[in-house]
Amino acid sequence: MTHRPTVSIQSLGGIPNFEKQTSITGSAHVLTYKALAKKVEQEIKVLLDMGSFGDNKINIVDQLQIEGIGDLSQLDAVIISHVHNDHLGNIIQLIKAGYTGLVYMSHTSKAIIQPILYDMLALASVEHDLIISKNTKFGIKADKMLSLVESYEKDKHGYEKSHHKHAKQKKQKEVTEEEYLRAKEFLKKYNINYNSDIVKSYLPVPDLPFEEEDIIQFLSQIRSFDKEEDYPLVTKEGLKLRAKFYEAGHIPGAVQTILKFGYDPYNSGAQHQLLYTGDLGRLKEPEIVPEPSLVKEKVDLTLMESTYGNRIHQERGTDQERLIENITTAQDLFMLPAFSLGRGPEVVKLLIDAIDIGTLVLGEGEKIFVDGKLTKEIAMRLLERDPQTYKFLTHPAIKFIDSTHHRKQIYEQEGRKIVIASGGMMQGGSSVPIANKYMSDKNAVFSTVGYQAYGTWGNYLQNNKGLVYTADRFKQMKNKIYHHEYTIEKIINREAQEAILISGQGTKELITILGDLYKLFTTHKYREHIQLQDDEYIYIPQRFWEDERRGSSTIKKAESFLKKYDTEVYHYFYDKIKIIDEDTDYDDDKKYIPTGPGIHIFWDLIGKKYMNSKMDHYSSFSGHADRDELIALLEGNRQKKNHTTILVHGEMPARKELSEHIQKNRLIPNKTILPELYDVLTFDCETGKLIEHKKEE
Ligand SMILES: [Zn+2]
Known part of the structure; x- marks a missing residue:
């Protein structure tokens, strides 16, 4: 181990991971400052932003655990750059999981955060209530049938055959053979097997991700301070961390954060200064929110967003x-x-x-x-x-x-x-x-x-492409990353159903619907429009299926939901699903319902036929700086000699192009790093140099 102080950065989100697709989609970065204090190694750990809530991917708390931060008392501070969902989203989960430390943000962010949290809770409650209201009847019956079968078999064979909890807990009266056979038939009809995951998943109603008390608790853990005010965040065994906010110009309350690590950064100057930009707004075009500030202190390292690193916006x-x-x-x-x-x-x-x-x-x-x-x-x-x-x-x-x-x-x-x-x-x-x-x-x-x-x-x-994709096109699209954060129930309307119907009749085109599997299951309403023949199936690429299974049990949730909601439909779909591997050739005579990329194709279908309205886009109203503005901001900041820029929060093409342009520009130091998700970058605080780039296996 080196005795020189180091600072490490690990991104848990904000960088798409094409291979694993298990990342939280929003920004979340862990900073670890390590130094000797009184001859013992000490560390300060800070979490910068919290990733998105509600995207069905891995929760930030699970993610921290995977990366070795299961004990949340290891975290010394949390900083929220601004209150967009992709930066704030998982904060309540963190509090619920036991984080008792402080959460820092600007005064304006604090002033507007409460309705945003209540809005998240309301969104989560809608789905939750739907499951409760739909599952009760069938759930109770299925539960009873299972109990009958289990207790009959237990009496008969004299040992406990399953793990079904009700059979264990309740003392049942003698089950007759007739009751047993009837229950068996019921279970067979609905494909309920007490050893399967399916049945276990229909019993419990999922917990709400958080409740009102959690919001109230979180609000009490917030500390806010003014822009350009040097604020002490953490003091620990002689190590200190101070922070200063600068205007980010992105939305009301959005700030860039300077973090100053050292033994006594207040009196003797910081040993290492890091700038986390959060999301940056546009230069020269401020309407309500001021333009982003140039940072006046000399920084060693910049962690910069790159959403529009490959775009130039229109003039306002x-x-x-x-x-x-x-x-x-x-x-x-x-x-x-x-x-x-x-x-x-x-x-x-x-x-x-x-x-x-x-x-x-x-x-x-x-x-x-x-x-x-x-x-x-x-x-x-x-x-x-x-x-x-x-x-x-x-x-x-x-x-x-x-x-x-x-x-x-x-x-x-x-x-x-x-x-x-x-x-x-x-x-x-x-x-x-x-x-x-x-x-x-x-x-x-x-x-x-x-x-x-x-x-x-x-x-x-x-x-506004207005294209209908073919199977070939779908194959090409498979390797991209897809977003699906919408509620299909709300979106599909009569016209959309018609579009599905028309596209499916006597054509060799794809029938395309929906994003992920959860939504696939909820398409039951439109099954009469899909009308799959006996030899026609819904094909789901292996990778999507596995991703969904790896995610927060989306499939189980969907299965449980649909089972209670409409068992007939559940079986209709379940019988019709075939998992195919990546290399399977698509048969042009078959109808396909791809998931994942399906949503985009779906809009194309509807758009082609039904979108008659005029459309326009105004890129200058963007809340994000474009490529040249990002470079101008970077250039305007004061930087130390060995300064490095780490590009995060952007798709790969955007980060690549931005990096190339930074390197071309001689006015600023030309070191940029484009880390992959979960990579750990470690810098020597004294020289500012990268000393280790550890890749996740
Ligand atoms: Zn934002």
């Missing part, structure tokens, strides 16, 4: 004009889905400014609808915290819509309806029902702003 001015023009020409609906935080309020401000200077003219009684309960709650908190900046939210043209019931006001408005709706990528939120209603309307205009993840409807609209 032309986008702004096009936006107003699109609204002006819309005869029926103009809808722009935007995140409750950041893009939503920003676009609203643009429209209010346009009204004030007369470039946007509203008719008598015409409103700008801002749809989304969370959007409204966040807006009110921002207004309270900073009345000057958010004064536009009180403009009389704005009408907040915060329930399905009140949404009627949009539909009932005569003539043009201008709507800024929640669900920025249209994978959920109020933009989905509104889009469903208007998607085949020639007089409707849809717009997207900001990053649209692959597989979301927003991504489809943005690209």
